[in-house]
Amino acid sequence: MKAGFDVVVIGGGCAGLATAIAASDLGLDCVVLEKAPKLGGGSAISSGYLWIGANHLDAAAGGTDTPEAVTDYIRYVGAGAVDEARMAAFVAEAPGALRFFEAAGIPFRLSPRIDHYGMAPGARGAGRIVDTPPFDAGAFGDAVLLPAGPLFRVSGSTLPGGANSPALWAAAEAAARDQPGLRGGGAGLVSRLVQLAIGRGIPLLTGVAVERLTVTDGRVSGVVATGGIIIEARRAVVIASGGYESSPELVDRFEALPGWQSMFPGSVTGDGLVMATEHGAATQVIGNNLSVFLGFRNPDEAPSGVAPCRLSGTQELPSPHTMVVNRHGRRFADESFFQAMAPALHHFDVVARERPNLPCWLIFDRQFADSFSFGGRPPGAAIPSWVQRADSIEALARALGIDADGLAATVRGFNADARDGVDRAFGRGQSAWGLNRYDPRTTLGAIDAPPFYGIRLHPTALSSVGLLADAKARVRHVRGHPMAGLYAVGNAAARTETGSGYQTGFSLASGLTFGLIAARDTASDREAN
Numbered sequence: 001m002k003a004g005f006d007v008v009v010i011g012g013g014c015a016g017l018a019t020a021i022a023a024s025d026l027g028l029d030c031v032v033l034e035k036a037p038k039l040g041g042g043s044a045i046s047s048g049y050l051w052i053g054a055n056h057l058d059a060a061a062g063g064t065d066t067p068e069a070v071t072d073y074i075r076y077v078g079a080g081a082v083d084e085a086r087m088a089a090f091v092a093e094a095p096g097a098l099r100f101f102e103a104a105g106i107p108f109r110l111s112p113r114i115d116h117y118g119m120a121p122g123a124r125g126a127g128r129i130v131d132t133p134p135f136d137a138g139a140f141g142d143a144v145l146l147p148a149g150p151l152f153r154v155s156g157s158t159l160p161g162g163a164n165s166p167a168l169w170a171a172a173e174a175a176a177r178d179q180p181g182l183r184g185g186g187a188g189l190v191s192r193l194v195q196l197a198i199g200r201g202i203p204l205l206t207g208v209a210v211e212r213l214t215v216t217d218g219r220v221s222g223v224v225a226t227g228g229i230i231i232e233a234r235r236a237v238v239i240a241s242g243g244y245e246s247s248p249e250l251v252d253r254f255e256a257l258p259g260w261q262s263m264f265p266g267s268v269t270g271d272g273l274v275m276a277t278e279h280g281a282a283t284q285v286i287g288n289n290l291s292v293f294l295g296f297r298n299p300d301e302a303p304s305g306v307a308p309c310r311l312s313g314t315q316e317l318p319s320p321h322t323m324v325v326n327r328h329g330r331r332f333a334d335e336s337f338f339q340a341m342a343p344a345l346h347h348f349d350v351v352a353r354e355r356p357n358l359p360c361w362l363i364f365d366r367q368f369a370d371s372f373s374f375g376g377r378p379p380g381a382a383i384p385s386w387v388q389r390a391d392s393i394e395a396l397a398r399a400l401g402i403d404a405d406g407l408a409a410t411v412r413g414f415n416a417d418a419r420d421g422v423d424r425a426f427g428r429g430q431s432a433w434g435l436n437r438y439d440p441r442t443t444l445g446a447i448d449a450p451p452f453y454g455i456r457l458h459p460t461a462l463s464s465v466g467l468l469a470d471a472k473a474r475v476r477h478v479r480g481h482p483m484a485g486l487y488a489v490g491n492a493a494a495r496t497e498t499g500s501g502y503q504t505g506f507s508l509a510s511g512l513t514f515g516l517i518a519a520r521d522t523a524s525d526r527e528a529n
């Protein structure tokens with residue numbers, strides 16, 4: 001293989017693959033270097049939704065979205081942490097990126113998913129979230145990382161109810177049997193990107209970890225990869241290596257969330273952040289990071305390794321006959337709206353000198369176990385032995401290390417509210433997001449049927465810190481200027497285009513958009529030379 005390319009892309013997730021495809025279509029010669037044995041990173045185990053305001057698919061369906069409304073919404077969600085120029089670039093370029101990758105061969109479709117913050121200026125009920133229909137990736141689907149379980153084959157927007165829908169499980173299991181190559185969700189999106197990259201002859205080298213950047217005459221000029229191999233980048237190195245969620249050391253350094261578990265593959269360890277800062281790259285912290293969720297590892301999903309933390313916020317937490325409590329046995333937010341939980345996890349009690357809501361536990365009863373999905377198992381499947389259980393709430397509390405009287409009192413109050421169909425403490429199910437998905441009464445159910453179950457939930461989040469990139473995706477030096485020849489896209493870059501808040505689809509849309517922007521800037525740089 002030759003050892004020089006116009007563009008060297010570090011990381012084979014959505015952002016890296018999109019960058020490489022765009023660069024290739026713009027006439028640049030590029031390579032993707034992927035550390036893991038399979039392509040896809042966090043993108044491949046994601047749900048695969050992209051949030052793109054004022055897009056042409058919505059317009060064709062009669063939508064009347066505008067860039068102004070999109071901007072208003074992002075500014076609200078961003079909560080003061082957006083970079084106006086990056087946000088403007090995202091708003092202006094994302095619809096074009098969608099068309100670009102559609103024209104390249106990805107059949108995007110509108111998803112019924114909605115804006116999380118229905119109360120925000122510019123919010124819309126639907127029309128901004130897109131995904132890709134499942135498709136048969138055939139043999140090359142094996143080149144892509146897959147999440148545990150069969151659901152990725154059908155993807156979430158295909159059937160309502162998500163993991164709690166028995167029909168979705170039946171369809172996914174049938175697909176696993178009859179069409180083993182079927183890929184939906186993030187695995188489907190990545191498989192389609194891989195198909196496009198292969199079609200363009202882009203080398204996708206797996207098991208190749210980039211260890212450092214090379215710099216020649218003040219310009220990033222290439223990379224040093226596994227085994228000391230030097231690969232020259234004639235135009236640009238694009239860092240698309242994701243965040244640092246799976247690096248305990250960087251998580252300890254940058255995040256203040258005790259008990260953190262990573263929801264990403266083990267290869268996502270902040271390598272790009274380290275290798276760029278070594279040469280003076282600036283970093284940016286997304287303060288008040290609300291891309292924080294609760295979940296737990298299902299040890300059965302990685303019997304000989306570490307399973308990614310499985311998100312509970314759209315599966316167990318909104319289901320009836322469940323609640324989340326802290327060590328005092330008290331609830332602290334509307335469990336059915338995962339964004340209501342996020343700030344409560346950061347809460348600090350100045351007198352007790354503790355975070356009252358971490359650790360916290362999911363509590364449920366037999367009624368949940370009999371009908372709903374736990375830990376990525378089909379609805380109603382037996383609750384695994386690694387989940388604590390007891391015949392009384394007090395005994396369960398003692399076994400988990402929760403205040404027993406506190407939990408018993410909370411359950412009594414919650415059950416009375418559940419029977420009335422209203423959560424007087426936290427308005428469970430009544431957020432705009434919740435109302436769109438559930439009748440509040442369907443998310444409320446008494447916890448009164450033994451056995452009672454409980455499991456510790458862990459915080460998991462998108463990295464708060466990333467490389468500071470400008471509106472052209474160029475990495476900024478600590479002294480302010482763009483670093484010649486260096487770009488950062490996807491989660492490797494700080495989320496300054498969308499700021500503090502979380503909205504499903506921001507990440508993948510940003511990866512696609514800034515990947516295209518980086519490729520264009522590199523191509524125009526070549527023309528200027």
Ligand SMILES: Cc1cc2nc3c(=O)[nH]c(=O)nc-3n(C[C@H](O)[C@H](O)[C@H](O)COP(=O)(O)OP(=O)(O)OC[C@H]3O[C@@H](n4cnc5c(N)ncnc54)[C@H](O)[C@@H]3O)c2cc1C
Nearest residue numbers: 011013015035041042043046047049210242490491507508
């Ligand atoms: C369960 C779940 C559901 C999600 N759903 C959505 C959703 O629906 N929509 C959305 O927008 N976001 C979603 N997300 C978030 C989204 O998955 C990520 O934000 C996104 O995948 C980041 O893409 P990326 O390309 O930047 O990084 P990744 O996809 O993580 O790719 C980075 C790649 O770089 C590789 N790499 C790391 N270091 C090196 C190195 N030194 N050399 C070479 N390669 C390296 C990694 O192995 C990895 O493959 C979800 C996340 C999870 C966990």
